[in-house]
Amino acid sequence: RISNWFNDNLKVGDTIKVLAPEGRFVLRDGADDRPLFLFGAGSGITPVISLMKTALVRTSRRIKLVYANRDKDSIIFKDELDLLLERFPGRAEVFHHLDIDRGFMKVDDVMREIQGYEAADFYTCGPGPFMDTVELGLEQADIAREHRFFERFVSPVDPDRREPAPAQEENSGGGTPKVFRFSFENESHEVPYIPGTTLLESAEKAGLKPPSSCLDGYCGCCMALKKSGNVTMASREALTDDDIERGWILTCQSRPVDDEDVEVDYDAPY
Structure with a gap:
């Protein structure tokens, strides 16, 4: 919706106020000795490629990206990913999972791709069903919860389409903390x-x-x-x-x- 708002309302010379980046989908401090494994699907590549570039430039971590798309023409940042592979040979690896050839990613696919990276930190961003599949695969591979990170992007409903807010739950104890x-x-x-x-x-x-x-x-x-x-x-x-x-x-x-x-x-x- 923000793209539509920009196109419909902003004009040259307008000033807008923006917030600084927020969130927990970031590389952990003190984890530079661990490999980095990234799962992305569709436009979920956006935060994932940022993590990949940062880790390649600022650390010596070994990195693998599994990137799922419908077909070759749907791959976002393909040229940029190819350049990263050329610039960091031996450290960066990219596997393109194309639904048109392999079907939607399955738990077995996740477990197969992470072989050899069991000691990595894992970051995932993409559509809900894709992320659920990756999460289940990591759980079945016994990847510890503290090494699994997910960026779930959801948007609030437009104000004019919202259902009436539910009534707030009554205080069960008859009061509130001071x-x-x-x-x-x-x-x-x-x-x-x-x-x-x-x-x-x-x-x-x-x-x-x-x-x-x-x-x-x-x-x-x-x-x-x-x-x-x-x-x-x-x-x-x-x-x-x-x-x-x-x-x-x-x-x-x-x-x-x-x-x-x-x-x-x-x-x-x-």
């Missing part, structure tokens, strides 16, 4: 919790600026690990069931459901 604690950029903060607001809103009303962007529960920028307390989320589109099971919440969508103290950690490793 304060809310969180860690961000290696500093701890304690702020008053304002009943009825989200955790993010309470932090901002106290003059603090935890990470956030869309405020609709889609981008994941405000994601934090809940260390204590009980909350309900109005939307959780940016989180998987596994994320929630491990304690991750979206602070722009989270409200306490009782008076138990709430503490979250924005700095926690994903």
Whole structure:
């Protein structure tokens, strides 16, 4: 939708305000001794090729990319990928999985391609079913959760097409916490919790600026690990069931459901 908005509304000389890049789909510090394995499909190559270029230029990591597309004509950045292979012989490897020849990628394909890279960090971006297949393949190959990274891109529904917001869950304990604690950029903060607001809103009303962007529960920028307390989320589109099971919440969508103290950690490793 943003492309349409640019074309329909912007004109030469206009000024727009943009946010700095946010997210957790980045190369880990201290992982330069591990190989890097990348899965991309369709336009999901966009963040993946950025990781690939950064790792090739700034590290000596061995890198393999498995890139799925419908056919040869659908391959985005093909010339750029070919140049990377020429510039970094012996370090970069690209395998093109073409659906027209092989069908959609299957779990067995994932497990076959990662052979020899079991000690790598794995990054994946693409359509939902593709990412689900890769995730299942990595799980069956016993790749540890802390070495699997996924970038799921979803967009909020247009404001004029949204369903009415569901009623908020009633407080089960008959109250709310007096304060809310969180860690961000290696500093701890304690702020008053304002009943009825989200955790993010309470932090901002106290003059603090935890990470956030869309405020609709889609981008994941405000994601934090809940260390204590009980909350309900109005939307959780940016989180998987596994994320929630491990304690991750979206602070722009989270409200306490009782008076138990709430503490979250924005700095926690994903």
